[in-house]
Amino acid sequence: MGAEVVVEGLTKSFGRQTIWRDVTLTLPPGEVSVMLGPSGTGKSVFLKSMIGLLKPDRGKCVINGVDIVSCSERQLYEIRKLFGVLFQDGALFGSMNLFDNVAFPLREHTRKSESEIRQIVLEKMEMVGLTGAEKKLPGEISGGMRKRAGLARALVLDPEIILCDEPDSGLDPVRTAYLSQLLIDLNAQIDATILIVTHNINLARTVPDNLGMLFRRELVMFGPREVLLTSEEPVVEQFLNGRRIGPIGMSEEKDTATMAAEQQLADAGHHDGSTEDVRGVVPQLQPTPGLPERQGVRRRKDRVMSILHTLPPAAQEGIIESLTPAEQQRYNVHPHMMATVPAGHRPSPQPRERIQGDLADLPQTQWQPPQQGQGGGA
């Protein structure tokens, strides 16, 4: 099973520029999480901080009981061995063929024989669909193949945690869909904890168990996918829909005057950039038939059902609907418990009474509508 990553109050600045502050979240073991956020909000800095390539100013990042912010160099070296990292461009050595690129960490960090290395490299290359391409140079293959080669290399040391920085960048939508499936299949096979940074909304809606978002130097939210996918936070809605109307601007956040002017234009019929209304929980990708069941999903059900009462009603509804009838019976919940709660009035007294009755075996709701700009942990 993958390692749990517990981030508490993490803050990072460069000089006087605060990148993000007080980031608190937990990556549950073996689950897949995605971090969203407009460009420049510090997602890559977050990934680098998690493997100790950058040192946060304050806070903790605890993995297997070791806080990598304050641990010794030797401890950090050991903890880093738990990670596999897929960098944006695959970060392959241009002069080495794919076999040698994938074999590199094994030759650097282990004493394995060449025949053992060969066995591992071929196995990982098969996992990512690159069998037969071992002799190719990175410059001779497509961007999608380079990503998959980078992923194979990230896998050779059997990582417990995999970090992927924009695995979809430069890929067409079809290759991104294949890569999304590959990440889910890998998770099913090795049960690693995975954190993906992406701008790809399809991937964000269909791949992860947990979703988070960085904006205005804070973690806007982080938790079960259903929370962000049903969120009415303006910044989340704007980002998921890719429209200009909202708090995110071209390079920086907007002032209220700009927002009002843009809203006026939109009200007058000027196109706001979005093409469809993206909201709600869509089905999550499943491992390809024949592969093992994802253990992270099995564990997640108990975890999420134990915090269900703390989540917004629309997220509760999405979670309940994702359960099979047998699971709904087991957890003593049923779909459409929230169906009559009008948007903007959640939770309302009448359905809430019904919900509490229906959730008799679960703790009562603690959910409060978020304050503007308030972050959240999972």
Ligand SMILES: Nc1ncnc2c1ncn2[C@@H]1O[C@H](COP(=O)(O)OP(=O)(O)OP(=O)(O)O)[C@@H](O)[C@H]1O
């Ligand atoms: N080593 C560094 N020294 C100084 N500033 C840095 C350093 N690394 C990143 N930054 C700054 O931190 C901010 C966040 O950068 P980062 O690359 O993490 O953003 P991002 O959210 O990943 O963006 P994108 O989505 O465009 O990849 C930027 O303003 C960047 O200039």
